[in-house]
Amino acid sequence: MKPTDLRGILQYIPRFRDRIFVIAIDGAIIADDNFANILLDVAVLRSLNINVVIVHGASAQIQWLADQDKLTPSNVDGTGITDASTLRLAVTVSNQLTHRLLEGLASCDLRGVTSNGIVAYPLGIIQGVDHLFTGKVEKVDVEMFQSLLQQGFIPVVPPLGFDGEGKTYRVNSDSVAVALAVALKAAKIIYVTTHDQFMIQGQVVRQILAAELETLLKTGKADLPEGLRSKAAHAVMACQARIQRVHVINGKVDEGLLHEVFSNEGIGTLIYANEYAQIRPAKKKDIRHIMQLTKKSMQSEELMKRTRANLEKKLNDYFIYEIDRNVVGCVALHVYPDQAKGELAFLCVSPSHEDQGIGRKMIQFVEAKARESGLSQLIVLSTQSFTYFQSKGGFTEGTTEDLPPKRREKYEQSGRKSKILVKPLK
Ligand SMILES: CC(C)(COP(=O)(O)OP(=O)(O)OC[C@H]1O[C@@H](n2cnc3c(N)ncnc32)[C@H](O)[C@@H]1OP(=O)(O)O)[C@@H](O)C(=O)NCCC(=O)NCCS
Structure with missing residues (x-):
């Protein structure tokens, strides 16, 4: 800013x-x-x-x-x-x-x-x-x-x-x-x-x-x-x-x-004096901050592009990590109820707050949410941070077979060739 x-x-x-x-x-x-x-x-x-x-x-x-x-x-x-x-x-x-x-x-x-x-x-x-x-x-x-x-x-x-x-x-x-x-x-x-x-x-x-x-x-x-x-x-x-x-x-x-x-x-x-940090569901007023936070990662293709309208439409899937009411991280959980699968997506931490375990906390948060919703598997698609999810999040490499059909279709259309990572929740 x-x-x-x-x-x-x-x-x-x-x-x-x-x-x-x-x-x-x-x-x-x-x-x-x-x-x-x-x-x-x-x-x-x-x-x-x-x-x-x-x-x-x-x-x-x-x-x-x-x-x-x-x-x-x-x-x-x-x-x-x-x-x-x-x-x-x-x-x-x-x-x-x-x-x-x-x-x-x-x-x-x-x-x-x-x-x-x-x-x-x-x-x-x-x-x-x-x-x-x-x-x-x-x-x-x-x-x-x-x-x-x-x-x-x-x-x-x-x-x-x-x-x-x-x-x-x-x-x-x-x-x-x-x-x-x-x-x-x-x-x-x-x-x-x-x-x-x-x-x-x-x-x-x-x-x-x-x-x-x-x-x-x-x-x-x-x-x-x-x-x-x-x-x-x-x-x-x-x-x-x-x-x-x-x-x-x-x-x-x-x-x-x-x-x-x-x-x-x-x-x-x-x-x-003390850290007032929390992960909470994103609100409409947070969208501007989320867009600002993720702009560079979207440009460098670390994150898949989303528009303000995309975010607004699926706002219930998004969560933010805030410190002192400042948005320093975000993540999404997209649920595929028919396959009992969840996709962890759009994980991003502000460069000023990297390496403090915030990314891991948000992964754990999404995992807990997914478990609460009775999901049996979490998937992540990543182009540049797959080793992060493997070494810090306990994910292992999967295949397109692990993707719910709707997601597979989108995956093939996108041409991003992201690595597919999976983590069983049971
Ligand atoms: C990847 C990202 C979410 C990590 O967030 P973070 O809060 O800094 O991560 P944590 O503090 O939980 O973990 C830090 C550790 O992960 C490692 N790490 C960070 N980014 C990494 C990457 N892209 N690949 C491999 N390891 C990575 C760090 O070196 C550090 O290792 P150490 O603990 O052994 O020193 C953050 O760097 C980011 O927002 N990147 C851009 C967006 C992105 O790629 N998102 C993932 C796609 S869904």
């Missing part, structure tokens, strides 16, 4: 309208050429009545400024010890970044406002070491943020916290995003970083269950770069605190933010 495909975006709107997205932007991205495009994406979200809170980091700029002044900051990302001079750097840099954000929002006709709504206390003495001006978020002034959002403002939140005595603390922006999202019951957090999708043990991770990521982090198997490890750990914390979705995207990619939020095949990594 192209982000500019308005119809594609509109299907997500009922779910997100009036909800809150917390967008946490790394300082390095605010200095990037693509920053203006991110603000345009924020403007699109606002125009769709999605409320936005922007949190920003500052570590890249703290490092730059320190390098210029030949200083050695005691920490740059708000997690170590913050001495007085590092706090001064953090305040200077944060004010500049907040200003850039407010300026950028103004250029998109968006009303931004900054606040002292993050209440922080000192992190304190840990293992005998005083962390000085490093703070931890104690509380979020929910009333303040809610009233700002209700009035259509975009709160811009720096990585600084304030206590009741007028003191300022350096806080880590990833943790500020989690605290805000939890306090405001946000629909999602989007971390905008300088990194591409998570790569764990040589595999690109498009989406991952928070519990799975937590195990990988705990066992040291999540070999992520430093910048992403913090996002991963905070994403897990957020999901444990009932934030359903956390996205981590590369802010240098144009239209990346919209693409991530409004498509099944985003550019980043999605960490999700």
Whole structure:
């Protein structure tokens, strides 16, 4: 889907309208050429009545400024010890970044406002070491943020916290995003970083269950770069605190933010609290998604061509696999009651969700349905995936004799010369 495909975006709107997205932007991205495009994406979200809170980091700029002044900051990302001079750097840099954000929002006709709504206390003495001006978020002034959002403002939140005595603390922006999202019951957090999708043990991770990521982090198997490890750990914390979705995207990619939020095949990594997946009968409104899902496989002749009208006519035979109300797979069961046979057909899984066992789950689902209907044999016709059905589905090669007469006739007419595979159900 192209982000500019308005119809594609509109299907997500009922779910997100009036909800809150917390967008946490790394300082390095605010200095990037693509920053203006991110603000345009924020403007699109606002125009769709999605409320936005922007949190920003500052570590890249703290490092730059320190390098210029030949200083050695005691920490740059708000997690170590913050001495007085590092706090001064953090305040200077944060004010500049907040200003850039407010300026950028103004250029998109968006009303931004900054606040002292993050209440922080000192992190304190840990293992005998005083962390000085490093703070931890104690509380979020929910009333303040809610009233700002209700009035259509975009709160811009720096990585600084304030206590009741007028003191300022350096806080880590990833943790500020989690605290805000939890306090405001946000629909999602989007971390905008300088990194591409998570790569764990040589595999690109498009989406991952928070519990799975937590195990990988705990066992040291999540070999992520430093910048992403913090996002991963905070994403897990957020999901444990009932934030359903956390996205981590590369802010240098144009239209990346919209693409991530409004498509099944985003550019980043999605960490999700629980998987809402189901196989259900297809409905008329699903036809468009099924056609989109299967288009390439029909073109490459992996699947036999079907038109919208074909699907509509036999809609009761079709089932979809959906995750979070997104269609990621489909399959059909055509029944030949006279021969007590069923044909498993039109099995397709979205490339973004391949190799996760979805195809197998749909085969098992169709098998169960066929058994429920008292069928004694399941057949599949396949041109390019026959080994899949043999090795993963337990089918064996059959002959045209296995096809019900009506189906045999169609088979001979089609000229596709598909392999015929069979599986007894009794
Ligand atoms: C074939 C298809 C349905 C598999 O879906 P899936 O959800 O990725 O499959 P699963 O996760 O259940 O299984 C993945 C395994 O099957 C293997 N596999 C995937 N496609 C295969 C194919 N065409 N031939 C042989 N093996 C295949 C994978 O390598 C993987 O093997 P592994 O578990 O040993 O690593 C999917 O690739 C697809 O939609 N293909 C295009 C349409 C098509 O050909 N449909 C079948 C015609 S009815």
